[in-house]
Amino acid sequence: MEDIEDLLVGGGGGAPPGFRIPVAAAVGIKPKKSVSRDYLKDYSTSKIPGTQTIYIKTFGCSHNQSDSEYMAGQLSAFGYNLSENQDEADLWLINTCTVKSPSQSAMDTLITKCRNAKKPLVVAGCVPQGSRDLKELDGVSIVGVQQIDRVVEVVEETLKGHEVRLLTRKTLPALDLPKVRKNMFVEILPINVGCLGACTYCKTKHARGHLGSYTVDGLVGRVRSVIDDGVKEIWLSSEDTGAYGRDIGVNLPILLNSLVAELPSDGSTMLRIGMTNPPYILEHLKEIAEVLRHPCVYSFLHVPVQSGSDRVLTAMNREYTVGEFRTVVDTLMELVPGMQIATDIICGFPGETDEDFEATVNLIKDYKLPQVHISQFYPRPGTPAARMKKVPSNIVKRRSRELTTVFESFTPYVGMEGKIERIWITDIATDGSHLVGHTKGYIQVLVVGPESMLGSSATVKITSVGRWSVFGEVIQIHSQNTKPRKNSARVEKNSCSNSKETCCSEESETCACGLTSGCGQTEEATDVSVLKDDQKTGEIRSQNLIGYLLRKRKNSSHRKIENQVVKEMDGNEGTSNDWALVDKALLVGIVMSLLTIIAIFRFWL
Structure with missing residues (x-):
């Protein structure tokens, strides 16, 4: 299939980044069947756009990772659920890397798996942009590297059975699009x-x-x-x-x-x-x-x-x-x-x-x-x-x-044992018992501590060194994570494998490899107020109506989850003496049940 040029409404600049305009006029599509322009009338409630679950897989460098986070943010803002479970997803979105043959081979394998599972598929990233005629991409919807701000449109049309291709280069995607970070810090x-x-x-x-x-x-x-x-x-x-x-x-x-x-x-x-x-x-x-x-x-x-x-x-x-x-x-x-x-x-x-x-x-x-x-x-x-x-x-x-x-014969960290270093902690190690921090020289330091230390800076004493890791003991915490947090809809604890620098492929420009990626909760004492104030902060910062609507929809979709987190924290701290209405009702029900049982027992006697 040839690349289809974007058709913008009125021949102008189209809609603001991340905002859906009438899809039939906004996106070049190859329909697999005749579809009414007013497509929502033909849709059942279960197929309303924004109600489905999306699985996103990213290959390659940190730039690709950022693109995936932007696409995830837009999909989440419009109500789509994001899942790491391929089976429960209604559509797969694969962001590809073309640096090496193994990365592209992994992409091919995943595309085949998706086809066999009969799942709708969207492919993004460098492979389709640089090799648009690959036979593996036949019949597949495509998002080009400079079209990530229109991923919602492509996903919607793909879920309706259309093949969509947006590959024409245009202006750079906006930096203020909604984003769901893999690591919130x-x-x-x-x-x-x-x-x-x-x-x-x-x-x-x-x-x-x-x-x-x-x-x-x-x-x-x-x-x-x-x-x-x-x-x-x-x-x-x-x-x-x-x-x-x-x-x-x-x-x-x-x-x-x-x-x-x-x-x-x-x-x-x-x-x-x-x-x-x-x-x-x-x-x-x-x-x-x-x-x-x-x-x-x-x-x-x-x-x-x-x-x-x-x-x-x-x-x-x-x-x-x-x-x-x-x-x-x-x-x-x-x-x-x-x-x-x-x-x-x-x-x-x-x-x-x-x-x-x-x-x-x-x-x-x-x-x-x-x-x-x-x-x-x-x-x-x-x-x-x-x-x-x-x-x-x-x-x-x-x-x-x-x-x-x-x-591997080098021992680059010998001599660090006993030194005092300041580190910045942003991650959880794969072993689940260590947090991952980095010195100013970006040397990875593993420390033991609660997840509330994530997002903080600390002084540590290096206790031991190995070929791939340096271990430290926390002496003092300098700064806690007390800032408001957005984009915390998806908190992950998946991490890079146990860590040799040589495991990193050339396409990963950010690879310190080792025990990286993943995130957790911040200081409990500050989370309660932070989560409650999150929506207001985002709305005040909105610079235009579209940005406001995107953030408001995204925040409202997670309000129940955040409130539940707040309640759980209050319960864990054990400082709240207020009884919720449900608790009182349960207590009254228990008392009434006991009285009824006693009355019945006395009656039979």
Whole structure:
């Protein structure tokens, strides 16, 4: 099926982001049967849009995760239920990644499973955007990477039996759309889409396109909003953070300084700078180092090198040399105390010789970086590298194992035992008994404590270190999570597996891997009032009528749940002496029943 262009009402700009306009006029559709324009008349109550359950699966990088959170937020705002259970869902939404063959293979498997289950399906993300003619996508509704603000329309039409495709590029999706975060304390903030590079192995450029940056003012506004929501970590995400602003006349240091100015002075909210390729930060190294030294910015940066050989880098069209990568790392480590660098390596790129690989091994040995994401080369259809002469697969696998062995021989955290560190706690470990925090250098620290510590900052003493984890003992809690919380409709405790950095795939720009993801309750003493005030806070902040209606609908759909949470907390604390009407009625019923039994017993005697 050919891509169907958007048909906007009146030929103008259509409806505001996230708002449903008459679907037949708003979305190009391929109906599988004739449907009346006034489709609601033909629908039973059980098929009214907004009453169904949606299962969302996300593959790939943090940018994809943010897109999924935005789509989940819009669906939730319009009344749809979100579930992790595939079987109970009425529709599946799969957000895809095109970086590696395994990710796309996993997508294919899930699509097949969905078809076999006879479930309506919507596919989003980089795979359909970059490879729209894939046979696996025949008959499937599609949401393009710049059309996520119209996911509600696509879902509604798909549930009615239509095939919908929105792939035409347009303006960037608004930053203030409703959002359901996977971790309520972490905001993944896309600062730009696309990139300026043309790497010969990369398929993402085909999907995300050329660089498109959000304005500084728009990003500053979003940061203010999420801080008010109680977010404790802000991850700047993009395909290349360092290229930010070059299309709109600004640069990354300008943005970073503007965002840092918005962070609370008590250090309760931290900023993490996303993946940055070497070419675009070389001219700003000192300015970026100054930002990384700021007490509210993690001293951590993900800088992919991909190979230790200039010859291979040229074949990759990476636009830098190994010497320039070394300049980036050396400068940041010299200027930023406690600086931590993560990098990526591709083993077995076409034409890579034993000498090229040895240069890569030596580079990793020189720096002994604590995080190295090691990947085998996967030819992606339509890329120049896919047409190059490949290195035999047995050699690629051998090199990958060898480099992994070298990396795992390092002990990067030796010497930390006994040190006092400040950490920011945002997660629950997979073992269920530890909380996950990070030092300013973004070193993962596991501590034992109640879930009420989530969203807080604490001073800890490092008690032991291992190859993959550092353990600490809480000495003092500095800041509790006392801010209002929104987007708490779905609280999850699923976590990344038990943690080797090398388990992370190249597509994950945020991967510190280890015991990550998941969230829980905050300080009980503050939750009661916070939850009651949540709707008012959101309404006051609404900047337009549509935003107000979205938030009001979403908040009202969860009011009963939140009130129940409040009651449970009151009961657990044991401080309330007030008897609810139902309690009194039950007590009276019990007394009356006892009196009746006594009366009957006496009568028979």
